[in-house]
Amino acid sequence: MIILGVDPGLTRCGVGVIEAGAHRRLSFIHVDVVRSSPDMSQDLRLLAIYNGLVEKIETYAPDTVSIERVFAQSNRNTVLGTAQAAGLAMLAAAQRNIPVALHTPTEAKLAITGNGHAQKIQIERMVTRILNLNTMPTPADAADALALAICHALRPAGALQGGEREEHLTPAQRQWAEASKKATKRRFNADRGM
Amino acid sequence: MIILGVDPGLTRCGVGVIEAGAHRRLSFIHVDVVRSSPDMSQDLRLLAIYNGLVEKIETYAPDTVSIERVFAQSNRNTVLGTAQAAGLAMLAAAQRNIPVALHTPTEAKLAITGNGHAQKIQIERMVTRILNLNTMPTPADAADALALAICHALRPAGALQGGEREEHLTPAQRQWAEASKKATKRRFNADRGM
Incomplete structure (x- = not known):
């Protein structure tokens, strides 16, 4: 790839x-x-x-x-x-x-x-x-x-599925998932105004 | 045109x-x-x-x-x-x-x-x-x-030449030229950081 x-x-x-x-x-x-x-x-x-x-x-x-x-x-x-x-x-x-x-x-x-x-x-x-x-x-x-x-x-594999599989994530993957969720939320808020 | x-x-x-x-x-x-x-x-x-x-x-x-x-x-x-x-x-x-x-x-x-x-x-x-x-x-x-x-x-014609011909502008044209200069200055400042 x-x-x-x-x-x-x-x-x-x-x-x-x-x-x-x-x-x-x-x-x-x-x-x-x-x-x-x-x-x-x-x-x-x-x-x-x-x-x-x-x-x-x-x-x-x-x-x-x-x-x-x-x-x-x-x-x-x-x-x-x-x-x-x-x-x-x-x-x-x-x-x-x-x-x-x-x-x-x-x-x-x-x-x-x-x-x-x-x-x-x-x-x-x-x-x-x-x-x-x-x-x-x-x-x-x-x-x-x-x-x-x-x-x-x-x-991490979990990054694609959002929060669903968080219990299976390593601490680094969890950190990532949180950062990613935060970014998605900010984007969502930004998009709502468009 | x-x-x-x-x-x-x-x-x-x-x-x-x-x-x-x-x-x-x-x-x-x-x-x-x-x-x-x-x-x-x-x-x-x-x-x-x-x-x-x-x-x-x-x-x-x-x-x-x-x-x-x-x-x-x-x-x-x-x-x-x-x-x-x-x-x-x-x-x-x-x-x-x-x-x-x-x-x-x-x-x-x-x-x-x-x-x-x-x-x-x-x-x-x-x-x-x-x-x-x-x-x-x-x-x-x-x-x-x-x-x-x-x-x-x-x-206005003067808008293209920047401030050069400002003495010939009508009040509306002068307002325009000022708004235009201000915008150019803001853009210049923004561009400097790029």
Whole structure:
């Protein structure tokens, strides 16, 4: 199963591709950053990001696209561009009938380090170790994209069924399920107003 | 000159099309709302809105697409979906080399009523009068899309040159230029963080 992770952004949009094999064995395929220049008008920036994402999706033909879930509470200065870039990634996947998974940064941190509040450097080190890389993936936003792909591959089985099977979860899986439920609730509240 | 106005939204995205002829004579061409169901997943909702906008743009072949500029300060519950819908409208235009204009709600209100704080009903009445319609356009979000198209057609000449020609502007045009400068400044500040 090929998973393409997207760390959305208008100036730098991280893309990381991994393969998830049997026994949760993960291997590295590709990492890159799709860019648009802040000197361009917003419509041309969005076109550049969209075209870059389409190229990646068509090259690596993922089975799932795993995108960071953006919240309105995020950094005010960048949140709209980030939401728009995430929207373009969703569009590019939906146009090709590729399922989309949204994961919060907390979910990604939990899945990779077991700690939902892990620092950037811890994420980078664990991504490097999990994927058996010799050096840390660069640039840093690319590591975040790989983390989102890994997060989707390693998600606990219970994460898909919501709270039903919580009694069977390990403590880490329970933490995950709680973070996931919280995110779903926030999304539900946000969607109600739309 | 054909202008297609977009009042962005994920549940309801207003589209209004007008023709701007000689002597600022404006005529009505089309008004509609592109919808997506809140029951669908977010990626499929974005795909539905994008496909609807592409159909409108290909049918009416506008010379300019005039879209409401979205601010992070807007309603928290809907701002991300609104920003994503605006992003899709920009993408659909940019893919067809159609210039995009972004106008703030204040600019649209000023252009149509001479009052940047006009109420919705005043906007609807003036849109109806300006376009010589027998009845008010429905639904209301469709009127907003027409207002954005009209706003672009009626923008004062000085609005394009920034502050350079301010001494030649009428009081209404000066108000407009100030609102426009303020919006540009906010956008500049927002872009710096991206």
